[in-house]
Amino acid sequence: MSENNNLLEIRNLTIHYITDGGTVYAVDDLDLSIGYGETLGFVGETGAGKTTTALGIMGLIPNPPGKLVSGEIYFEGEDLLKKSKKEIRGTRGSEIAMIFQDPMTSLNPVVTVGEQIAEMIKIHENVTKQESLKKAEQMLETVGIRKERSKDYPHQFSGGMKQRVVIAIALACNPSLLIADEPTTALDVTIQAQVLELMKKLKEKYKTSMIMITHDLGVVAEICDKVAIMYAGNAIEYADKDSLYLKPMHPYTVALFNSIPDLEIDQDELCVIKGLTPDPTNLPKGCPFHPRCPKVMTKCSQNKPNKVEAEPGHFVRCFLYEKDKIK
Amino acid sequence: MDLIKSVLNNNSKKKKSNQLLETWKRLKKSKLALVGFVILIILFLVAIFANVIAPYGYAEQNLKATFQFPSAKHIFGTDEFGRDIFSRVIFGSRISLEVGFIAVTIAVIIGGLLGAVAGYYGGKIDNFIMRSMDVLLAIPQILLAISIVAALGPGIINLMIAVGISSIPGYARIVRASVLSVKYQEFVEAARAVGSSNSRIIFKHILPNVMAPIIVQATLGVALAILTAAGLSFIGLGIQPPTPEWGSMLSSGRGYIRDYWYMTMFPGLAIVITIFALNVVGDGIRDALDPRLKN
Numbered sequence: 286m287s288e289n290n291n292l293l294e295i296r297n298l299t300i301h302y303i304t305d306g307g308t309v310y311a312v313d314d315l316d317l318s319i320g321y322g323e324t325l326g327f328v329g330e331t332g333a334g335k336t337t338t339a340l341g342i343m344g345l346i347p348n349p350p351g352k353l354v355s356g357e358i359y360f361e362g363e364d365l366l367k368k369s370k371k372e373i374r375g376t377r378g379s380e381i382a383m384i385f386q387d388p389m390t391s392l393n394p395v396v397t398v399g400e401q402i403a404e405m406i407k408i409h410e411n412v413t414k415q416e417s418l419k420k421a422e423q424m425l426e427t428v429g430i431r432k433e434r435s436k437d438y439p440h441q442f443s444g445g446m447k448q449r450v451v452i453a454i455a456l457a458c459n460p461s462l463l464i465a466d467e468p469t470t471a472l473d474v475t476i477q478a479q480v481l482e483l484m485k486k487l488k489e490k491y492k493t494s495m496i497m498i499t500h501d502l503g504v505v506a507e508i509c510d511k512v513a514i515m516y517a518g519n520a521i522e523y524a525d526k527d528s529l530y531l532k533p534m535h536p537y538t539v540a541l542f543n544s545i546p547d548l549e550i551d552q553d554e555l556c557v558i559k560g561l562t563p564d565p566t567n568l569p570k571g572c573p574f575h576p577r578c579p580k581v582m583t584k585c586s587q588n589k590p591n592k593v594e595a596e597p598g599h600f601v602r603c604f605l606y607e608k609d610k611i612k
Numbered sequence: 613m614d615l616i617k618s619v620l621n622n623n624s625k626k627k628k629s630n631q632l633l634e635t636w637k638r639l640k641k642s643k644l645a646l647v648g649f650v651i652l653i654i655l656f657l658v659a660i661f662a663n664v665i666a667p668y669g670y671a672e673q674n675l676k677a678t679f680q681f682p683s684a685k686h687i688f689g690t691d692e693f694g695r696d697i698f699s700r701v702i703f704g705s706r707i708s709l710e711v712g713f714i715a716v717t718i719a720v721i722i723g724g725l726l727g728a729v730a731g732y733y734g735g736k737i738d739n740f741i742m743r744s745m746d747v748l749l750a751i752p753q754i755l756l757a758i759s760i761v762a763a764l765g766p767g768i769i770n771l772m773i774a775v776g777i778s779s780i781p782g783y784a785r786i787v788r789a790s791v792l793s794v795k796y797q798e799f800v801e802a803a804r805a806v807g808s809s810n811s812r813i814i815f816k817h818i819l820p821n822v823m824a825p826i827i828v829q830a831t832l833g834v835a836l837a838i839l840t841a842a843g844l845s846f847i848g849l850g851i852q853p854p855t856p857e858w859g860s861m862l863s864s865g866r867g868y869i870r871d872y873w874y875m876t877m878f879p880g881l882a883i884v885i886t887i888f889a890l891n892v893v894g895d896g897i898r899d900a901l902d903p904r905l906k907n
Contacts, residue, residue: 343805377807385805390798395820404816405806454806 291359292461292494293319293342298356300334300341303349307566311337313518315356316592319462319511324488324495326505326526328541329515330562335498336386338515339464342496343383344373361461379409382455386467388447392439398450399425399435405457424453427490428483445476449483456487464496469504481507502545506530514538517563517573523592524599534601536578572604580605638900645896651889659705666699671854679872689874691865697875700856701882707857708886711772712838716830718776720783724826727787728814732795742788745781753778757840761849771850775837786829790822824901831894835887842883858883 295317302309312334319325327335340346342358344365358365360381365373377383385391393401402421406412412420422432428449439447448468455463465484469477485508488495497509505512505526512529514522514537522535533539540558560577563569569576575585584604595606639645658665674694682689688697730741748756760774794800795818803817842859844850851857853864858879865875 345801345804374807374809377805379807383802383805385798385802387798391802393799393803393817393821396816404803404808408807408812451802454802 290321291318292321292323292361293317293496294357294359295338295342296357296359298338298341298358299354300337300346300356301352301354303352304566309565310518310568311351311565312341315518315520317513317520317523319494319496321461322488322492322494323511324497324509326509326512327496327498327515328500328502328505328512330500332517332562332565333515334518335515336466337518339383339466339496339498342462342464343377343381344368344370345383375409378405378455378460379458380460381462381464382458382460384448384451384455384463384465384468387471388444388451389471391451392447394439397436397438398442402435402450402454402457405454409458420457421453424457425450427456427487428453444472445479448472448476448480452480452483452487456491456493459491460493462494462496464498466498467500468497470499470501477504484508502541514541517565517568519573519602520592520600521574521602522600524596528596528599532596532599534595534599534606535574535603536580536605537574540579572602635897635900639896642896642899644892645899648889648892648896651885652893655705655709655886655889658702659709662702662706666696666702668696668699670700670703670856671695672699679868681872682874688878689872691861691875692868695854697861697878700861701858701878704856704858704861704879704882705886707768707851707855708838708841708883711768711775711841712834712890714772715775715779715837715841716833718772719779719833720826720830722776723780723783724787724819726780727784727789728791728819730784731788731791732810732814732818738788741784745784748778749781751778753836754840754843757844758847758849761844766849766852768851768855771841771844774844775840778840779833779837782833783826783829786825787819787822790825791818794818794821824898827901828894828898831890831897835890835894838883838886838890 295315298312298315300312302311315334315338317325317338327338329335337346337351340351341353342360342365346353353366356366360376365376368376392398396404399418399421402424403414403417406417406420407414410417418435422435425432425435430446430449430453434442439450442450448471452468468484469480472480481504484495487493488508495508497505499505509526511525512523513520514529514535516537522529522533522538529538530542533542537558540556543556544558546552546555558577563573563576569586571584571586571588572578572590575581578585582604590602590604590607592600592602593606593608595601639649672695674690676694677686677690678692678694680686680690680694686696686698688701691697691700726741726745730738751759756778757774760777761770764770764773791814800813800817803813808817841850842857842862845857845859846863848860848863851860853860861879862876862883865872865879869876
């Protein structure tokens with residue numbers, strides 16, 4: 286069943302990793318949607334399930350040990366999980382593209398950057414090698430690198446420029462959805478600003494929708510329209526950026542904002558969230574955040590809260606906001 | 613500003629050949645490797661221009677001039693049929709080089725393919741392929757070559773096949789290990805995210821990254837192949853007379869070694885020098901490629 290006119294619609298996505306040490310509940314009953322031209326920020330600590338969701342959308346979950354337990358991912362109205370391997374390979378790059386976290390290792394060291402961009406083009410479009418190399422040079426110019434450098438190897442570029450090359454590869458075939466997995470985490474702050482500027486510019490130019498996976502709320506504020514906060518595989522809060530930043534609802538989200546150091550107030554200690562993220566093979570019963578929650582109630586340890594629309598367009602998974610009486 | 617621009621522009625033209633040039637520069641640093649390289653080049657030229665260099669044909673018998681010691685007319689002397697040993701050694705270089713390089717090429721291609729598939733796909737395929745390789749490896753290489761030649765019959769083509777097949781497991785192992793070390797790197801996943809098929813990933817991404825150990829092993833492997841071929845011809849399997857092959861020349865000269873030492877010395881020397889050159893070049897290439905690996 287496809288929805289109105291959302292580009293991407295994820296319903297009840299559950300992904301587990303079956304390992305010898307136990308089953309890792311990486312993503313649990315996730316619901317998300319992204320409209321055309323929208324940017325969704327996917328925020329969470331390490332191990333929250335952000336990258337797994339991204340890999341799930343791309344169909345890149347290693348199987349074994351990964352297992353797609355349930356759910357549907359509707360892309361332009363079609364369920365990706367029901368497509369054949371060949372069809373999914375066709376969408377990768379041309380319709381959904383992914384940027385990985387570390388530009389140092391996501392480029393092939395023995396192939397020139399021009400050829401790596403051209404490869405993306407050659408796989409999906411019917412062009413000659415010369416034409417693909419020409420288009421690759423154009424893409425390089427678009428991301429701000431001189432086209433003479435297309436014959437250079439990745440180790441001849443700095444970190445920020447490598448990430449630009451990665452972005453050029455990702456956008457070479459003008460995909461409708463770009464998944465950026467912590468694209469600026471490995472870069473220093475000034476380069477981070479440059480790369481984000483570039484991404485914003487390209488987003489405008491190509492009208493690409495984007496999923497920006499990050500743990501940095503500052504980056505989210507720069508570039509995202511909607512935000513989903515992930516904790517232990519669940520999307521515990523989901524709203525548009527302004528609503529989330531002005532009125533965070535879930536105790537975890539509130540704690541996250543509190544932990545950001547404030548430039549204007551004198552602080553002796555940083556505010557931390559007490560406790561640790563739960564062991565993904567041994568999640569607590571009920572709400573996964575309840576052992577650390579300052580507002581925990583008895584029912585939090587017994588049942589998992591359902592998704593509730595606390596305000597129009599602002600979704601939370603928390604008993605604090607449940608309007609009707611639930612078991 | 614203009615100076616910088618012109619320098620940058622010039623640099624971009626030379627970029628393409630830089631990698632090969634860098635490796636060559638590093639190779640040159642080892643004098644020994646350079647000597648070996650020069651010897652190999654001379655060997656190649658001798659093999660190519662054998663017709664021109666050799667004063668006599670390799671099967672040209674002169675029964676009135678048998679067992680001649682090295683002289684002005686016959687630089688290396690003559691054998692029991694009066695054939696000029698110098699010419700035979702020169703033509704023999706063709707055979708040795710052919711067998712060596714073709715056998716290794718067969719082994720690298722087939723072994724490399726098996727190793728890449730085993731390493732990339734893993735699981736049952738990996739198990740099946742590598743256990744088959746283990747079976748081949750359990751048999752000493754020269755013994756395996758002997759049994760293959762015994763089954764197929766003597767002759768240069770069968771010799772190449774025999775030596776090639778017996779070398780396959782070694783390359784399969786090396787390639788498999790290299791593929792394993794590379795396949796979990798992020799650029800492989802990035803290539804998958806771009807939509808590359810498995811075969812594309814293996815040939816365009818993984819294999820180019822693991823060339824170094826293969827090149828080194830192949831260079832040394834040519835030496836081993838030449839030795840194996842010489843060994844097989846020595847015991848009568850392999851190259852048949854009158855085709856000159858250094859090993860078979862050793863074999864036929866063996867009976868006369870006391871009185872006519874030159875019949876074994878010169879082919880033997882040819883083998884020694886060739887193997888030495890190949891070994892030394894192989895070592896040099898390994899050292900030259902190493903710093904780049906550390907990059």
